[in-house]
Amino acid sequence: MRTLYVPNTPIHITYRLYGSIPNLPLQKLHSSRRLQRLRLEEQYPQVRRRADPQLREEYLEACRATEIDHYLNYDRMLDAAMTGPRYLRGSSAKRIVLDSWHHLARQHNLRIYAISVMDNHVHVLLENRSADQLVSLVELLRNHKKYTATQLNRLHGTRGRRVWAEKEYTRTVRRGGFEHVLWYVLNNPVKAGLTDEPLSWVGNWWADELYEAFILSRVA
Structure with a gap:
């Protein structure tokens, strides 16, 4: 959000x-994040998260870790860019x-x-x-x-x-x-x-x- x-x-x-950042690597990076989030949704189903506060916290922490990993990969792409403005x-x-x-x-x-x-x-x-x-x-x-x-x-x-x-x-x-x-x-x-x-x-x-x-x- x-x-x-x-x-x-x-x-x-x-x-x-x-x-x-070229479009193709950027699209692949975003696709990888979406796939990770889908896997987390499967691993921590919403119904179970609602019933179990600890499971919900584990899910939120896993989501935060995914977002941090995505951001770090994004920043590395910027640092490593050999072309572009x-x-x-x-x-x-x-x-x-x-x-x-x-x-x-x-x-x-x-x-x-x-x-x-x-x-x-x-x-x-x-x-x-x-x-x-x-x-x-x-x-x-x-x-x-x-x-x-x-x-x-x-x-x-x-x-x-x-x-x-x-x-x-x-x-x-x-x-x-x-x-x-x-x-x-x-x-x-x-x-x-x-x-x-x-x-x-x-x-x-x-x-x-x-x-x-x-x-x-x-x-x-």
Whole structure:
């Protein structure tokens, strides 16, 4: 189910450039997830899940594991892509994406914890700071993509070029999992083989407030 609003707990968003993954491998990846879900439905029939809370929890945990496995395979495909657009390559392009997120954070009272701008996709870790103001994730991403597409096309002299893929992945960070997700985001260029030092990667940004609690221990 697509997340409609930015929650008051951390959420990890991943979105990519249009054409960054070829259609056939992407279709195979989605088909594999659907098959896994069908197998889980057979293994944990709905009638039995309703009658047995423990079985229902096992089913939900298996579904979460399937979704995580699907996402990790998706992210690996982006990191390993040998063809496709690289519109986000270079410090000027990455700065457009970073600046847009910081502008949106000020505008909508968001707390951004970390961003990693790769050459063909982006990771963002953020949450809604307001307890009484709903922030539409759909509108947020729509505005971000529209603005950054215009600026990237202006940077590259390619007016009207389609920049972003339509869909994104969103995952709410589970209790106790914040540090793991934070370093997953910041280590993205490391696992892609682009750098050995995530804190100096030109596309990485993290909130100053995280330094002592989560960053210093890794670099000390």
